[in-house]
Amino acid sequence: MSVYDTRRTMMVDNQVRPSDVTKFPIIDAMLKIRREAYVPDEKREAAYMGExxxxxxxxxxLEPRTFAKMLDALDIGPxxxxxxxxxxxxxxxxxxAEMxxxxxxxxxxxxxxSEAEAILAREEVMNAVVLTGPLAEGAAKHGPYDAIIVEGGVGVLPEAIEGQLKEGGRIACLMMEGxxxxxxxxxxxxxxxxxxxxxxxxxxxxxxxxxxREFAL
Incomplete structure (x- = not known):
């Protein structure tokens, strides 16, 4: 068992489970996926920190707690x-992709x-495709989607993204005000x-x- 395997288990036990995330598919996926493989080489030592x-x-x-709780709320199915x-x-x-x-x-x-595409291939993740393009435009040609997750702060959700969510679909956004x-x-x-x-x-x-921002004279 490598030091990263130990840290991954500690991440789930100390950051994910105490945040009331207990669904097996989420726990299983976060225990399996090597988080350290998806960060810049010089930041591998920080891969499992709670920030x-x-x-x-x-x-x-996103920190493990935030990401896990978003997954929990989205209730993604197979x-x-x-x-x-x-x-x-x-x-x-x-x-x-595990879920x-x-x-x-x-x-x-x-x-x-390009790095994400290479890493996912190296880690043998076969059911995820990486596209390059403006985030605010989404990826309409592959939609609509059962679930959408936004991996960062949102001031305003672009209309294009709203339109790519299926009827009955779920979306998770981290809405920022300041x-x-x-x-x-x-x-x-x-x-x-x-x-x-x-x-x-x-x-x-x-x-x-x-x-x-709206400016008024």
Whole structure:
């Protein structure tokens, strides 16, 4: 058993389970997927820390607690097609791929996207595909999706993303107001998304998801 295997078990036991995340598919996936493989080499020692891990300027891998609680609230099933927005180096896509039928992972940072594709191939994750493009536009040609997860802060959710969620589908967003954030879970009914509060968290707002300020004279 490697030191990373031990840290992975400790992450689940000390960060995930105490956050009331107990569903077997989530626990199993987070114990299986090698988080250290999906971070920059120089940050491997920090892979299992309980905080957001910077991947690029303004871009993070969400802390294990936040990510696990989002998965728990989304209740992803084995027949689901999931859109993973802002997949970074692919960790989230790999975990989701253990739980869902298919994962479409979108990344607009070309370096992160190419690295994610290479890592997922190396780790033999076969049911996740990485696409490169603007996060705010989503990946309509593969949708609509049973579930969408946004891997970073959201000021305003772009309409294009709302339109890619199936009727009855679920979406998890970390809504940021200044430095304060709340994860909200949306459910699409009658063509509209109804939101509920899930828990507090924080992350940098993703490009294209910034809230526009209205200036008045």
């Amino acid at each position: 957001n891990l910077e991947l690029a300027p303004g871009r993070v891998m 027949a689901d097609m999931v859109l993973d927005l802002g997949c970074g180096l692919g960790y989230s896509a790999a975990v989701l 869902a039928d298919t994962v479409v992972a979108l990344e607009q940072d070309e370096h992160l996207a 430095t304060l954030g709340t994860v909200k879970i949306g459910s699409k009914q009658g063509g509209r998304i109804a939101w509920r509060f899930a828990f507090n968290a924080s992350a940098p707002v993703l490009p294209g998801f910034e809230a526009t």
